Amino acid sequence: MRQLVCLLALLFAFSCTEKEKYSFEKINCEVKESTVNSNLRRIFKPCREYIFRARYWDRNYELVSDEYIWMMATGREWEYEPESQDEIAIQYLVDQTKIDFIQGYNINPEFAHPWKEGEVTGIIETDETVWMHPFRSNQYIFTEVASFPYVKLPLHKGNQWTSNLHIYEGWGSWSYATLNDIYTVIEREVVETEFRDLEAWHIKGVSTAHFGTSIHDFWYHEEYGFVKMVINNYAGQVLIFELVEVKE
Numbered sequence: 149m150r151q152l153v154c155l156l157a158l159l160f161a162f163s164c165t166e167k168e169k170y171s172f173e174k175i176n177c178e179v180k181e182s183t184v185n186s187n188l189r190r191i192f193k194p195c196r197e198y199i200f201r202a203r204y205w206d207r208n209y210e211l212v213s214d215e216y217i218w219m220m221a222t223g224r225e226w227e228y229e230p231e232s233q234d235e236i237a238i239q240y241l242v243d244q245t246k247i248d249f250i251q252g253y254n255i256n257p258e259f260a261h262p263w264k265e266g267e268v269t270g271i272i273e274t275d276e277t278v279w280m281h282p283f284r285s286n287q288y289i290f291t292e293v294a295s296f297p298y299v300k301l302p303l304h305k306g307n308q309w310t311s312n313l314h315i316y317e318g319w320g321s322w323s324y325a326t327l328n329d330i331y332t333v334i335e336r337e338v339v340e341t342e343f344r345d346l347e348a349w350h351i352k353g354v355s356t357a358h359f360g361t362s363i364h365d366f367w368y369h370e371e372y373g374f375v376k377m378v379i380n381n382y383a384g385q386v387l388i389f390e391l392v393e394v395k396e
Contacts, residue, residue, distance in 0.1 A: 176222070178224065183225055184225055185225060185230065186274055187233075187274060188274060191273055191370075192273050192280075193396075194221050194223030197219070197394070197395035198372075199216060200217045200391055201217075201389070201390050202215050202216065202387070202388070203388045203390075204287055212250055212253050215240065217240055217283055217389070220236070221237075222237050223235075229270055232272060236280065242264075242265050251287075256319070256320045256321050256322055259318075259321070259322070260320075261289060263285070264285045267285055269281040275301060276300065277298070277300060277301065278298070278373065279297065280373075280374065282296055291387070293325070294355050296329075297366055297368075297373075297377060299331075305333055307332070307333040308333075309331050310330050310331070314326050325358060325359065327355050329353055329354065329355045330353070330354050331352070331353045331354075342392045343372075343394060346372070348369040349368045350365065350367055351365070353365075360382025360383070364379045364380075372391065374389075
């Protein structure tokens with residue numbers, strides 16, 4: 149009996165530790181029957197919560213940070229482009245004691261940016277396109293110069309599409325750069341995530357600018373969207389966003 153009590157205590161302690169990882173602030177959301185844009189809201193359902201694990205390594209594959217990110221469509225149009233984008237709320241679990249250490253790996257030190265615990269941005273989800281702004285605050289700012297999570301539907305092995313992005317002032321050494329992106333559908337495959345194993349489309353995005361080339365491999369699932377994203381930036385660092393939990 150004593151052993152059983154000890155085991156239950158250990159399981160309870162482990163459960164509490166897991167819950168503490170996901171202690172995000174409650175954000176209000178709403179479900180509307182009509183919107184000013186044509187977004188489908190099948191993947192980015194209003195009030196559906198996504199939790200990602202974000203792991204970041206330096207060029208020697210030494211772990212720099214291991215944190216969690218929360219994301220939810222609020223059910224509102226994004227104020228900056230309401231005619232085409234829905235609003236997504238994002239929260240970062242920031243460890244204030246590690247900011248100075250992580251900043252030492254910043255590949256764009258000329259870009260002075262305050263760290264954020266939350267932000268709102270936009271997504272597009274139509275019959276032809278699924279696209280989102282990447283997680284790009286704090287140590288994840290270099291996702292701005294990698295191919296964004298983006299698919300052109302329908303998907304077939306070998307399909308390709310392109311996009312480009314012009315970066316304006318205020319982005320340090322990236323200011324006024326133009327990024328040229330080429331996306332290629334690799335194949336449909338089973339991808340392992342902490343959420344579950346999912347059959348998804350593997351897509352590779354190659355982003356080229358005057359300062360170098362970044363590679364973004366991501367996996368797109370028809371129900372859950374961009375379930376895993378692996379970015380190898382032009383400085384040799386690696387960043388992985390992996391779906392951990394979905395709350396309906």
